[in-house]
Amino acid sequence: MQALQENKMGVKPVPSLILSMSFPIMLSMLVQAFYNIVDSMFVSHYSQTALTAVTLAFPLQNLLISVSVGTSIGVNSLLSRKLGSRDLAAAKKAAGNGLTLSVLSWIFFALIGLFLTKPFISFFSSDPELILMGTQYSTVCLFFSLAIFIDITCERIMQGTGDTFHPMIIQGTGAIVNIILDPILIFGLFGFPRLGVLGAAIATVFAQHVSAALAIYYVKKNKEIKLDRPSFRLEKQTVKDIYAVGLPSIIMQAIGTILNTSLNKILIGFGTAAVAVFGIYFRLQSFIFMPIFGLNSGMIPVIGYNYGARRPKRIISAVKVGIIVSLSIMSVGFAVFTFIPHILLGLFNATDEMMAIGVVAMQRISLCFISAGFCIVLGALFQGTGDGYISMIISVTRQLIFLLPAAYLLGHFVGLDALWYSFIIAETSSLALTIFFFRRVYVKKIKTLSA
Template sequence: MLQKQENKMGILPVPRLVLSMSIPIMISMLIQALYNIVDSMFVARVSEEALTAVSLAFPIQNLVIAVAIGTSIGINSLLSRSLGAKNIETAEKAANNGIVLGLLSWIVFAILGLTLSKNFFALFTDNPTLLKMGTQYISVCLVFSLGIFIDITCERILQATGDTIHPMIIQSIGAISNIILDPIMIFGLFGFPALGIFGAAIATVISQHISALLAIYYVRRNTEVQIQARFFKLEKKIVLAIYAVGIPTIIMQAIGTLMVTSLNKIIIGYGISAVAVFGIYFKVQSFIFMPVFGLNSGMIPVIGFNYGAKQPKRIMEALKVGISISVSIMAIGMFIFLAFPHVLLSWFNASPEMLAIGIVALPRISLCFLSAGICIVLGALFQATGDGYISMIISITRQMVFLLPSAYFLGKFFGLDAIWFSFIIAESSSFFLSLFFFKQEYTKKLKPLYVKKDPVLVETEETRS
């Protein structure tokens, strides 16, 4: 019983804790990003239309991930805070109710996949090849999305208990499975029929279900929380607590889906090559952003646990460590995008027209990477303390108030090359809003935790710092 109370998130030195929690997630997300790139490289070798179809499908796939991640971040936040406060029953209810919410979410998306896939692609094109490819791809991904909901939910449960090694194994095996299955299913190796983009979708969902089965296995072996049938019944208080953090995150991610869909609508006016380049950007930038999102995921349980345990100094130290790591990663990414855009594009069998567009687009967009890294880390604080709505406000403002309008008007008056500056405009707004809300969050939630402690202890801590 004593071991259960002495969770490492309350006792390990903070730099070591943040690294031990984050590095396995960052590695697994790097592998996931590598899969995203390799997947698109295989699809690009089918045809430019196939790559464009996958690019147009990306927002819908992102919406599935948005709901899965948003719900699981709510689970993660509640579970880690409950463990920090030594409330084991609430932690277990959070985990079990979260699994049920994942199942219900899958049912909704499966129905949407069966009924609305073709209508979605008809918003962008009447090209019969694009329509067929896109509808096949997204229908399979939605109808068989159960794996991704179970996988992400179970990974976040493990992370909230301080276990980041097994989520790394789960994601790695899923991504490697996908990389192996992609060429087999797409090009018809080892006696399999060549299924093209349809095969890419099948490879994706098979690998997601492999990850889900492995995730279930590790969650059932976890000693911090138990999966019990008696907690499967949804409890209003638990569901509301999960979605207090989860819904703002879902909305924030869903706004990203709307943003990409709307930008695709704007960009496709300049031809399918422009859409393909935009799709390539999202795939390649994931290799930079995914580790930072992994850092965010590792920090949420650290901050949530120490917030529940009323340890503000550890929270602030975690933020400083996180920002240092994030800015370093983003600086490397910005350099690569500025110096080698032609190399990045060549990975995707880019046509001369795609190269001409991408050599301008990638360096310009990368100028916002540094500020984006800081915003992602500060978002971990808002989510971990139960104020996920702040991240939602920042995201809506960034994408709907600044990014889309500026992209539309820059494109209308100055052409395609000017559209890419809209990312810099939008990220600047996000940066200043994040700083504003951080100051409020510190004053409202963190500063009072210092004065509630013994004054002698506070004075000693301040002297040492």
């Protein structure tokens, strides 16, 4: 009788559990990847200056998202572990503290939006129009960012309790609202004023508020977690436990901004076509990698719950299912990037120079897809057991110690075509580190659960 009352993460067959929890997240992430491409297309059709302004504002947005996603991953991991160990009071505290931390994070970024966006954009250019557009976009997106903090945290709370369906609805609704509003507010359709970049920013934050309203509604209806006023009061140990997993995730995502900026700086030495090709690759690969990150998000609460419940067999089973799904998706991605890169590039109206660079780039970078998928899945194990710092170590090593130096050296001494091999060098090192840490976590934390 007790087993029937237990959360599905402790009793449902693992293969169907992983797929049922991960698929909605994977689908919503694909929708988000599609939106990112469409959004850039609308802005680029307004003007090249508008696209440049939004591009310059991206590092600030990426930092904001890094903090919100990283904190919510910490909440997700702690919440699922406490549910697994039947400590419902601690689980409720994790959710409430997570929302409080989201509000505090918003205040920090709202101040940045008010006082630092113009100096930040001015650092890149002295063009008055570009500074105005970039400042408008950044200020609106940062000052009104409370919605995205609340939305992301609520979604992770739901995922931590095993609910991945409603987060899919929330993300999908937000993306659709944004896609609809973008052309209306940017180009002034249906009697609305032509607002350009400001319109794109307003569309973004309006869609985020729609998502946040839905997220709050569904969290209130969640049967596993019933929040009350005391749960929002910050508790030192709870905050520490959240950031034990969350801070490494924040650092990992923030490093991505450093990586992309640095790679663009290296590639610009080979001409704008090389930068354009990398930009196209980065957008296209999201359709392959986003589902794997969705799989990762679906696995974390399952691993965390069963770690808290001391069920090592279900943890290993979850990892095995994740590896099979990940390698299947990455194999398809590898085949597509290897055999039809010219078709992919043609979708972006690539010039002959871009086509020559891009075919080589995509074929070589795709060689590391399968190993990357393996590493992402094992990253869910580290985060689910509360060892988020391991993922941070692997990420820093891959991107800053191996990828960037290798890209610079190969590009400088051999040439552009050789530069793309730096991705393979980086993923090989990442794979070796991931296997090393997996064996360590398995022996010290997973194997001892059955003792």
